[in-house]
Every structure is written in structure tokens, then in C-alpha cells.
Amino acid sequence: xxxxxxxxxxxDNLERNLxxxxxxxxxxxxxxxxxxxxxxxxxxxxxxxLLAQLQRRYAGRGVNLVRRGxxxxxxxxxxxxxxxxxxxxxxxxxxxAALETLSIIAYHxxxxxxxIEEVRGVSTGKGTLDILMETGWVRMRGRRRTPGxxxxxxxxxxxxxxxxxxxxxxxxxxxxxxxxxxxxxxxPPGMQVPLPFDGPxxxxxxxxxxxxxxxxxxxxxxxxA
Amino acid sequence: xxxxxxxxxxxDNLERNLxxxxxxxxxxxxxxxxxxxxxxxxxxxxxxxLLAQLQRRYAGRGVNLVRRGxxxxxxxxxxxxxxxxxxxxxxxxxxxAALETLSIIAYHxxxxxxxIEEVRGVSTGKGTLDILMETGWVRMRGRRRTPGxxxxxxxxxxxxxxxxxxxxxxxxxxxxxxxxxxxxxxxPPGMQVPLPFDGPxxxxxxxxxxxxxxxxxxxxxxxxA
Amino acid sequence: xxxDQQLSAPATQSLTDRVRxxxxxxxxxxxxxxxxxxxxxxxxxxxxxxxxxxxxxxEGPLDLLLELARRQKVDMSRISVLALAEQYLGFIDTxxxxxxxxxxxYLVMAAWLVYLKSRLMVPQTTNDDEPSGExxxxxLQFRLKRLEAMRxxxxxxxxxxxxxxxxxxxxxxxxxxxxxxxxxxADLFGLLKAYASQRERTAPADYQPIHRTVWSLQEARAILQxxxxxxxxxxxxEVYLGRHVGSAAERVTALASTFASSLELVRQGQxxxxxxxxxxxxxxxxxxxxxxxx
Numbered sequence: 001x002x003x004x005x006x007x008x009x010x011x012d013n014l015e016r017n018l019x020x021x022x023x024x025x026x027x028x029x030x031x032x033x034x035x036x037x038x039x040x041x042x043x044x045x046x047x048x049x050l051l052a053q054l055q056r057r058y059a060g061r062g063v064n065l066v067r068r069g070x071x072x073x074x075x076x077x078x079x080x081x082x083x084x085x086x087x088x089x090x091x092x093x094x095x096x097a098a099l100e101t102l103s104i105i106a107y108h109x110x111x112x113x114x115x116i117e118e119v120r121g122v123s124t125g126k127g128t129l130d131i132l133m134e135t136g137w138v139r140m141r142g143r144r145r146t147p148g149x150x151x152x153x154x155x156x157x158x159x160x161x162x163x164x165x166x167x168x169x170x171x172x173x174x175x176x177x178x179x180x181x182x183x184x185x186x187x188p189p190g191m192q193v194p195l196p197f198d199g200p201x202x203x204x205x206x207x208x209x210x211x212x213x214x215x216x217x218x219x220x221x222x223x224x225a
Numbered sequence: 226x227x228x229x230x231x232x233x234x235x236x237d238n239l240e241r242n243l244x245x246x247x248x249x250x251x252x253x254x255x256x257x258x259x260x261x262x263x264x265x266x267x268x269x270x271x272x273x274x275l276l277a278q279l280q281r282r283y284a285g286r287g288v289n290l291v292r293r294g295x296x297x298x299x300x301x302x303x304x305x306x307x308x309x310x311x312x313x314x315x316x317x318x319x320x321x322a323a324l325e326t327l328s329i330i331a332y333h334x335x336x337x338x339x340x341i342e343e344v345r346g347v348s349t350g351k352g353t354l355d356i357l358m359e360t361g362w363v364r365m366r367g368r369r370r371t372p373g374x375x376x377x378x379x380x381x382x383x384x385x386x387x388x389x390x391x392x393x394x395x396x397x398x399x400x401x402x403x404x405x406x407x408x409x410x411x412x413p414p415g416m417q418v419p420l421p422f423d424g425p426x427x428x429x430x431x432x433x434x435x436x437x438x439x440x441x442x443x444x445x446x447x448x449x450a
Numbered sequence: 451x452x453x454d455q456q457l458s459a460p461a462t463q464s465l466t467d468r469v470r471x472x473x474x475x476x477x478x479x480x481x482x483x484x485x486x487x488x489x490x491x492x493x494x495x496x497x498x499x500x501x502x503x504x505x506x507x508x509e510g511p512l513d514l515l516l517e518l519a520r521r522q523k524v525d526m527s528r529i530s531v532l533a534l535a536e537q538y539l540g541f542i543d544t545x546x547x548x549x550x551x552x553x554x555x556y557l558v559m560a561a562w563l564v565y566l567k568s569r570l571m572v573p574q575t576t577n578d579d580e581p582s583g584e585x586x587x588x589x590l591q592f593r594l595k596r597l598e599a600m601r602x603x604x605x606x607x608x609x610x611x612x613x614x615x616x617x618x619x620x621x622x623x624x625x626x627x628x629x630x631x632x633x634x635x636a637d638l639f640g641l642l643k644a645y646a647s648q649r650e651r652t653a654p655a656d657y658q659p660i661h662r663t664v665w666s667l668q669e670a671r672a673i674l675q676x677x678x679x680x681x682x683x684x685x686x687x688e689v690y691l692g693r694h695v696g697s698a699a700e701r702v703t704a705l706a707s708t709f710a711s712s713l714e715l716v717r718q719g720q721x722x723x724x725x726x727x728x729x730x731x732x733x734x735x736x737x738x739x740x741x742x743x744x
Contacts, residue, residue, distance in 0.1 A: 018287065019285075019286060019287030019302065019305065020287060020305060020308055021287070022286060022287030022288055023287035023288055023301040023302060023305045023308075023309060023618070024287075024308075024309065026287070026288045026299070026301060026618070026620055026621065027301050027309060027618035027619075027620070027621045028621040028622065029621040029622050030621075030622070040308055040309075060244075061244060061247060062243070062244035062245060062246070062247030062248035062249075062251065063247055063248055063251040073622065074251065074620075074622075075624070076248045076251060076252050076624055077244065077248060080244065080245060080248045083245065083248050083249050083252060083265055083626075084252060084624050084625070084626055084627055085626065085627050085628075085629050086626050086627070086628050086629065087628075087629050087630075087631050088628050088629070088630050088631070089631050089632075089633050090630060090631070090632060090633065091632075091633045091635050092632040092633065092634060092635065093634075093635045093636070094634050094635065094636040096644070099636055099640055099641060099644045100644045100645070100648050102636070102641065102644075103641045103642070103644045103645035103648070104645065104648065106641065106645070107645055119648060119649070119652065120648055120652070121648070121651065121652040131634075134632070134634075135634045137634075162636070163636075163637070163638045163641060164638060165638070171642075172642060177642065177645075177646050180642070182642055182643055182646035182647075183646045183649065183650060184650060187649075187650065187653055188653055191649070191653050193649070251620060251624075252620075252623060252624040252625075252626070253620070253623055254619040254620050254623035255619070298619065299619070299620060300613070300617045300618065300619060301617050301618045302617075303611045303616065303617055306611050306616035306617060309616070309617075309618060310615065310616055311614070311615060321509075322509060324604040324607075324608070325600055325601060325604055327604065327607070328600050328601075328603040328604035328607055329600050331603070331607070332600065332603055344593075344596055344597060344600060345509065345510070345512070345513075345597065345600075346509075346510045346511065346512025346513065346593065346597065347509045347510035347512070347513070347555075386613055387612055387613045387614075388607055388610045388611075388612060388613075389610055389611045389612070389613065389616075389617055390610075396603070396607075397603065397606040397607060397609075397610065398599075398602070398603060398606055402599055402603070405595070405599070407592075407595060407596045407599045
């Protein structure tokens with residue numbers, strides 16, 4: 001019977017100490033180490049064991065007890081991080097450079113950055129391509145099988161969707177552009193508007209490596225492209 | 226079997242929603258209403274039921290889920306106060322006049338300045354009410370529909386939060402004061418003993434004008450009050 | 451400053467109101483008969499001499515009355531209002547004897563207490579419209595009890611666990627980050643225009659500048675001088691040029707340059723120019739040596 005009472009007492013003590021650890025960590029503005037928590041507890045309490053137990057208790061909950069170096073803190077469970085974010089949509093017009101680059105990718109795809117620059121006659125900043133990727137209208141298709149293996153860009157279905165095109169073939173050709181007054185009639189006779197292609201990889205393209213994206217902006221490629 | 230799976234699914238959903246409520250409330254230092262939590266949950270979730278369940282779960286822990294008026298918040302357990310107690314961070318403790326005014330507003334709300342002054346037997350400086358408004362514990366509720374349209378004052382949810390009250394009904398000694406007929410603002414006490422009331426505007430109150438606050442100290446009111 | 455109206459309020463109430471107040475007050479006294487009023491701290495306040503010196507420490511006459519009542523060390527409902535009134539009046543008198551300024555509101559209360567005293571000591575006659583002394587006393591008791599109650603309530607409120615002192619909110623709240631997401635705007639027309647204008651801009655075009663014959667001022671002057679020679683007659687500029695300039699395209703530049711040169715020659719005094727109406731023919735002739743016409 002004495003043992004039973006001892007056990008109960010120990011449990012009570014444990015629970016009491018757990019409650020204190022819980023409250024102290026909750027109220028603290030900074031993560032706390034076991035040593036910093038100890039003064040709040042019974043002299044014979046073992047803060048490390050208590051922390052470990054509390055961590056188990058909170059595992060899988062909306063709030064977890066996490067370790068930050070040698071210190072501990074409550075943090076929102078990572079899978080619930082959406083709670084801590086609020087999206088605000090703001091309409092932003094695409095810059096002229098981005099629009100121009102997009103139009104070239106649309107007509108000339110699959111196109112490498114160097115090819116885009118050749119048509120534009122100016123260099124295209126990395127930022128411009130980043131923005132286009134962010135719009136979701138442009139994607140990296142693959143890599144051209146040429147020295148430097150430059151990335152080829154193409155448009156996405158979201159692009160067709162946004163611009164109300166059923167297929168890329170709906171992009172007006174040379175004559176249509178002239179007819180719409182978008183191209184002047186005085187163009188060199190040799191000039192052509194390419195037939196854009198957003199099908200599967202072409203013969204001169206190879207797939208991207210799964211972990212590829214970062215590579216494309218390497219200076220080597222720029223030089224080779 | 227289908228039923229079993231449905232049950233499991235429901236349990237999963239419940240647990241997920243509970244985790245979200247837990248995380249949202251943990252993330253915020255200030256109390257949140259069910260309506261503020263709802264957007265994070267499944268459309269068919271019932272925030273009130275979830276809150277009640279979470280409150281049961283945290284009962285007896287070092288951190289409790291407490292109700293503050295119409296809002297909810299996690300707070301360290303009251304009984305751990307002697308361990309967690311910190312020196313009050315308040316730079317300036319409230320004056321006796323301010324404290325008395327605060328308790329009169331709390332127990333007699335909605336109360337006009339004239340009613341507060343009648344209880345105290347002295348006029349209340351503008352500064353006292355200003356200080357109370359500054360603490361965030363007192364707010365202007367509206368205007369009494371009587372000559373002079375005096376401003377009515379009441380307490381806020383921050384007041385409940387600061388003094389650890391679930392609702393005004395938890396004000397200490399409220400029942401005794403009510404029984405003793407000491408909650409009537411004006412002499413003589415009417416047939417009914419009024420209770421402090423922080424709900425929406427009463428029949429004898431009207432809303433403040435949007436640009437009102439400045440008006441309340443006008444000499445007209447003082448004369449009429 | 452205390453408002454007179456406030457303190458005299460009980461005296462101006464209707465009789466029925468006062469009766470009701472008195473009843474409630476009496477009822478209440480039955481309720482809280484066990485409720486001992488806290489005794490005032492001894493020491494400073496126990497001494498009447500100190501009391502008046504500290505007049506400034508009281509928040510008005512009601513506060514002072516409450517303090518005096520507490521010094522009776524009995525239940526507020528059993529308190530002798532008469533004794534209280536006498537204490538108050540005695541106190542005010544002492545203060546005035548010592549020529550200490552007493553605020554008007556204390557005097558208003560004193561006047562009211564004198565009235566109360568008279569009502570308490572004179573037996574009530576049946577046809578008296580005035581409120582009875584008991585009623586007035588009950589009103590005063592009620593007010594004192596209510597103020598006392600609010601003081602206690604404030605103390606009990608402060609004794610509650612307070613946020614930031616006893617009970618704590620999350621010390622490290624996790625703020626909500628606002629993620630700005632752009633909703634990109636672009637339309638098909640803009641896209642096509644962007645494409646077309648670029649293609650046009652960079653299209654390799656054969657460009658042949660048109661070469662125009664331009665008469666320089668120098669040339670024009672030389673020719674003009676030759677043409678005019680020594681003629682002293684007025685001759686239209688057109689005629690001179692007609693003789694000399696072949697193509698119509700050349701005529702424009704020739705006319706412009708010749709005209710400019712003619713002005714220069716006029717300035718130098720070698721030539722006279724005349725035009726009789728706007729856009730009319732320009733007539734030229736060599737300037738007469740004797741400086742005749744101009």
C-alpha cells in the first residue's frame with residue numbers, strides 16, 4: 001500500500017512538473033534550455049526527461065514542442081503553416097520586357113534564352129524569365145542538345161487558358177498580324193513567323209534532370225548559348 | 226465496413242480540425258472568436274463544439290483554453306500563478322480614482338459619467354476616463370437616450386482577459402452586490418436590480434457617431450448630466 | 451470640483467422614490483448584517499488632528515463620510531447616521547476654526563447633514579410633505595454602502611489573477627505573414643503587339659537613303675550674284691531660278707537657299723528685294739550704287 005501511495009505521489013509530482021514546464025515554455029518569449037526551466041521545478045525533477053515526455057505528448061498536435069539548438073519552444077506544427085500565412089492578391093501588369101519575352105517564347109518555342117535574346121535584340125534579365133515562370137505561363141521544357149545544353153522554354157496550358165487560345169496554332173501568323181495592322185506591310189520578304197510548337201520534346205531536346213532548374217543560369221550556359 | 230470507414234474518416238477530420246483550432250489559438254496572443262477561427266476549418270466544421278472539446282482536453286494542464294467574453298485564448302493555468310508570477314510590468318499602477326471608476330463601470334455598465342460621479346460622490350476628471358480607455362479595458366458604448374445624450378461606458382473583452390473573467394457574470398461578489406441592491410446606478414433603485422451588461426446597445430442607448438469621441442467632454446453634456 | 455446638484459440630489463427626489471430607496475436600504479441592511487465593514491487603518495487616521503490636516507487626501511465629502519463611518523467600527527447598516535453627521539459637522543467646524551480652506555462641496559454636504567439632523571431629531575408630523583429623517587438617513591447609508599462596495603470590488607478585482615502578472619499569454623506568438631501574390635495582367639492583343647513590334651524592330655531591312663540635291667548658301671549666293679549681274683531692273687526671283695534650275699524637286703531647295711542668300715546680300719547692301727503682297731513674287735535687282743531705291 002505504501003508503494004501504491006508512493007507511485008501515486010510520484011505520478012502527481014510528475015504531472016505537476018509537466019504542467020509547469022508546459023506553462024513556462026508557453027509564456028516564454030524565447031526558447032528555453034532545460035537549465036533555465038529547472039528553477040521552476042522540484043529540486044529532484046529531471047527537466048530533460050520532462051521535456052522529452054512533453055515533446056511526445058505534443059507530437060501530432062497542432063502545436064509541437066520543438067528543439068532549437070539546446071533550447072525548447074512551442075511552435076505551430078509545420079504542416080499547419082498555412083495558418084500563419086495570409087495571401088493577398090494584387091493585380092500587377094506584366095512589364096514590357098516580360099511581355100516581349102513571353103511573346104517570343106510563345107512564337108518561337110522551344111526557345112533557349114540565347115534565341116530569345118537574338119529575336120529581341122537585347123539581353124533578357126534572369127528576373128524577366130523568373131517572373132514569367134512565376135506567372136505559370138512559361139515552363140522549362142528540356143535542354144537543347146547543343147554545347148552548353150541550354151534550357152529550352154515553352155508555354156504552358158495556363159498560358160493558353162489565360163490568353164483564350166485553344167491551341168498554340170491559334171496564334172495569328174504573319175499575314176494575320178499584317179491584316180490586323182500589327183505588322184507594317186514594309187517588311188523584308190524573307191521574314192517569317194515561326195510555327196510554335198509545344199508538343200513533346202523534339203529531337204534536339206533532352207529532358208531536364210530532376211534536380212536541374214538551378215543550373216540553367218550558370219554563366220557557362222550564358223557564354224555557350 | 227463502410228460505416229467503420231466513415232467513422233474513421235470523421236475522426237480524422239475531427240482531429241485535424243482540433244489541431245487547427247489548437248494551432249490558430251496558440252499562434253495568437255490575443256483571444257479569437259469562433260468566427261475568426263472558422264475560415265481555417267472545413268466548411269462543415271463546428272468551431273464552437275471544437276472549442277469546447279479542446280477546452281476539456283486542456284483542462285488540468287499547465288496551459289488552459291479559456292473563454293473571454295465571445296473569444297477564446299490559451300492562458301497559463303491560474304493555479305501556477307505562484308510559480309510564474311512576474312512583477313507587474315505596468316509602468317504606472319492605476320490611481321485609486323481610476324480603480325474605483327473602473328469597478329463602477331464594470332459593475333454598473335452601461336454607465337454614464339454622471340452615474341459614475343454619483344456613486345463616487347466626486348466629479349471624475351477627464352484624465353481618469355482617458356487613462357481607463359488607454360488601458361483598453363473601458364470603451365465608449367454609445368449614448369444614453371436622455372437629454373444631453375451622455376456617453377455610456379462599458380468594459381471590453383480585454384478587461385475580461387486581463388482579469389481572467391469568462392464573462393461579466395464572473396465579476397467577484399456580483400451576486401452579493403446584486404442581492405444587496407447595490408448595483409443600481411441611480412437612487413432610488415428601481416423595481417429590478419440591474420446587472421452589468423456589456424452586450425449590444427440597450428433600448429435607452431444609441432450608437433456613437435463615427436466621429437464622436439471628442440464630443441463627450443463638451444460642457445453641454447456636463448451640465449445636462 | 452464637486453457639483454452641487456449631485457450632492458443635493460437625494461433632497462430633490464420625489465417622495466415615492468425616497469421611500470423606495472429607504473426600503474431597499476433597510477432590506478439590504480438585513481441582508482448584510484454579518485458583513486463587517488473593514489476597520490480603518492489605525493495610526494494616522496485614528497487621530498482627529500491628523501484627519502483635518504489630511505483633508506486634501508479625501509476624494510470629496512462622501513469619501514470623508516465613509517472614512518468616518520468606518521471609524522465607528524460597526525456594520526454600515528447599523529451605523530448611527532446621526533453620530534456620523536455630528537462627527538462630520540464637528541470635523542468641518544474644527545477645520546474652519548483652524549482657518550483651513552474648506553472646499554464648497556464639503557460645505558454643501560455639511561448643510562445637507564444639518565438638515566438631516568434636524569429631520570432626525572424632530573418627530574415626524576403626519577401632514578408633513580418633507581421626507582422623513584429616516585428616509586434621508588437611509589439614502590445616505592445606501593450611498594455609503596454602495597461606495598464601500600465598489601471600493602471592495604476594485605480590491606477584489608485587483609486580487610484576481612491578472613494577465614501579465616499571474617497568468618500569461620503565449621510569450622512568442624507566431625505572427626501571420628501576409629504573402630503577396632501577384633495576379634499578372636496581360637492580354638492577347640498586348641502579347642501580339644509586343645511580338646510584332648519586336649520583329650519589326652529587329653527585322654533586317656534594306657535601307658537606301660534618298661539623296662537630295664541641296665544648294666548650300668554659298669552656292670546660292672554665287673549663283674544669285676551671277677544671275678543678277680548688273681541688272682538694275684526688278685526681276686522676280688522665280689524667273690532667275692527658272693532659267694537656272696531644272697527639276698521641280700531641286701527648285702524647292704534652290705528657292706530656300708537663294709532667298710536666304712538674298713537676305714544676306716541685302717544686308718550687305720548689294721541687293722534690293724521687294725514683295726508687294728504676302729506670297730507674291732519676290733523681285734530682285736542689284737542695288738544702285740547711288741543708294742536710290744530700297
